[in-house]
Amino acid sequence: MTRSLGGAELATSIRNDASVAAAALSEIGVRPKLAVVQATDDESTAWYVRSIASAAKRTGILCDIVDLGAAASTEQIRSTLVELGHDPDVHGIILQTPLPDGTDLDALREAINPAKDVDGANPVSLGRLVARQPAFAPATAQAVIALLDHHGISPHGRTAAVVGRSTVVGSPVAHLLVQRNATVTVCHRHTTDLAAGTRDADILVVAVGIPGLITADHVADGAVVIDVGTTATADGQLLGDVDAVAVDGRAGALTPVPGGVGPVTTALLLNHTVDAAGTQYAQTRSESVLAGFRSSV
Numbered sequence: 001m002t003r004s005l006g007g008a009e010l011a012t013s014i015r016n017d018a019s020v021a022a023a024a025l026s027e028i029g030v031r032p033k034l035a036v037v038q039a040t041d042d043e044s045t046a047w048y049v050r051s052i053a054s055a056a057k058r059t060g061i062l063c064d065i066v067d068l069g070a071a072a073s074t075e076q077i078r079s080t081l082v083e084l085g086h087d088p089d090v091h092g093i094i095l096q097t098p099l100p101d102g103t104d105l106d107a108l109r110e111a112i113n114p115a116k117d118v119d120g121a122n123p124v125s126l127g128r129l130v131a132r133q134p135a136f137a138p139a140t141a142q143a144v145i146a147l148l149d150h151h152g153i154s155p156h157g158r159t160a161a162v163v164g165r166s167t168v169v170g171s172p173v174a175h176l177l178v179q180r181n182a183t184v185t186v187c188h189r190h191t192t193d194l195a196a197g198t199r200d201a202d203i204l205v206v207a208v209g210i211p212g213l214i215t216a217d218h219v220a221d222g223a224v225v226i227d228v229g230t231t232a233t234a235d236g237q238l239l240g241d242v243d244a245v246a247v248d249g250r251a252g253a254l255t256p257v258p259g260g261v262g263p264v265t266t267a268l269l270l271n272h273t274v275d276a277a278g279t280q281y282a283q284t285r286s287e288s289v290l291a292g293f294r295s296s297v
């Protein structure tokens with residue numbers, strides 16, 4: 001029997017913590033606020049963004065959806081991000097993908113103020129993560145580790161395989177697993193024998209976006225499999241990268257899609273926003289104390 005590693009319970013507990021912290025900040029006049037910038041007509045993206053906004057509301061966090069439309073230019077998106085970066089009332093910024101064809105995503109990620117980069121998209125955040133310095137990790141990557149912890153699965157001394165090397169999921173997950181003392185293999189689109197890279201791993205993390213890519217041949221007996229993939233179908237279904245029927249009985253544990261990594265990711269984004277609000281408040285206060293001190297000497 002393959003154990004199901006659901007994310008709902010963990011997501012609720014992260015949201016509860018965030019909501020307690022948000023209430024404490026509100027009492028001192030700080031209302032945590034998240035801005036989500038989107039520029040697409042894609043319905044599944046709109047659905048995802050609305051689900052973040054409603055979870056934010058329930059947690060006591062304000063959420064602005066800044067919809068620039070599917071024809072937005074890189075410059076329009078960039079200047080919006082810069083503006084939000086300067087807005088003292090905004091504490092967290094998410095740049096939602098997909099973006100219009102031809103958009104310079106790298107330039108946009110760099111335009112996110114690192115102090116507000118709650119989804120760890122700016123290369124500065126990623127660099128700090130790799131250098132093991134405090135930074136917001138990409139929420140999906142952190143959700144993978146949080147789910148393992150929550151279900152009592154330690155990466156320490158284990159072998160892990162990560163399929164996918166994107167900067168938002170695969171690469172940061174691989175780094176976080178190494179930081180948790182796993183020995184990690186990273187597979188990607190140029191890996192000639194995918195099964196050879198994955199079938200001995202104690203922990204298998206898949207973040208590719210190809211439904212059903214992972215079958216029983218890719219999975220070690222008893223392995224823990226974390227399915228990050230979410231591909232929306234025309235009829236509104238959400239499909240993971242793992243063929244759950246094929247790996248049933250072989251994998252020791254598997255995250256469901258939906259209901260696994262996804263809800264934990266959303267909860268972490270909210271948690272990061274409250275953290276960012278607290279840090280920004282503390283910084284403004286220490287700056288004003290310092291200014292007062294300077295003017296008094």
Ligand code: ADP
Pocket residue numbers: 163164165166167168169170187188189190191194207208209210
């Ligand atoms: P995400 O950011 O959601 O992980 P991307 O599209 O940015 O999605 O990245 C997809 C990743 O999946 C890439 O790192 C790519 O190399 C990997 N990938 C794509 N196809 C395959 C495949 N057939 N086998 C293994 N990895 C793949």
